[in-house]
Amino acid sequence: MPRSVRASDPLTTRVPRQQRIVIDGVGMTRAVRRMAAHLPQVGMLSDDEVTAIVRNHIESKFPKLCGNCGRQYGSLADYLRRTTHLGHPVSLDDPATALPEQLVGAISYANCPCGSTLAISSSGLDVLTKFALLQWAGASAARRRISIGQLLSDLRQRIDDDALQSDGGGS
Numbered sequence: 749m750p751r752s753v754r755a756s757d758p759l760t761t762r763v764p765r766q767q768r769i770v771i772d773g774v775g776m777t778r779a780v781r782r783m784a785a786h787l788p789q790v791g792m793l794s795d796d797e798v799t800a801i802v803r804n805h806i807e808s809k810f811p812k813l814c815g816n817c818g819r820q821y822g823s824l825a826d827y828l829r830r831t832t833h834l835g836h837p838v839s840l841d842d843p844a845t846a847l848p849e850q851l852v853g854a855i856s857y858a859n860c861p862c863g864s865t866l867a868i869s870s871s872g873l874d875v876l877t878k879f880a881l882l883q884w885a886g887a888s889a890a891r892r893r894i895s896i897g898q899l900l901s902d903l904r905q906r907i908d909d910d911a912l913q914s915d916g917g918g919s
């Protein structure tokens with residue numbers, strides 16, 4: 749079988765490899781990806797681990813106060829019973845390109861009975877945990893062929909159900 753002739757790009761084949769990286773945006777993106785690959789690996793989290801991490805984090809936000817009307821929510825279950833979720837949770841990072849030190853995070857909105865919008869965000873989680881959660885979200889959404897918003901909505905539903913159930917059945 750004859751060896752296939754590889755098409756080579758005359759613009760770059762004679763440039764030393766190190767310098768090629770900085771020639772254009774594409775090369776730069778590859779270089780950044782390579783750097784990301786050398787960051788500490790935390791391993792892919794399981795769905796159960798993600799649920800536990802995110803639930804613990806959310807519960808650490810309570811008691812929570814509405815700055816507008818002064819209502820205090822003593823627990824996640826209390827919050828879930830008296831507020832209304834507003835849309836899907838929003839992830840502000842792209843799992844394919846995000847770097848740990850540049851993560852923005854995710855946020856979930858809900859309406860207080862007074863009409864004010866309350867938010868619970870990923871702020872306070874350490875960077876590597878946020879990065880691992882983002883990698884989980886990217887891989888899980890791709891595998892299930894759903895948007896990250898839908899994935900996070902499903903995760904939130906699971907946590908809400910658990911929180912209400914462990915608080916006395918949700919009735």
Ligand SMILES: [Zn+2]
Pocket residue numbers: 814815816817818819860861862863864
């Ligand atoms: Zn309020």
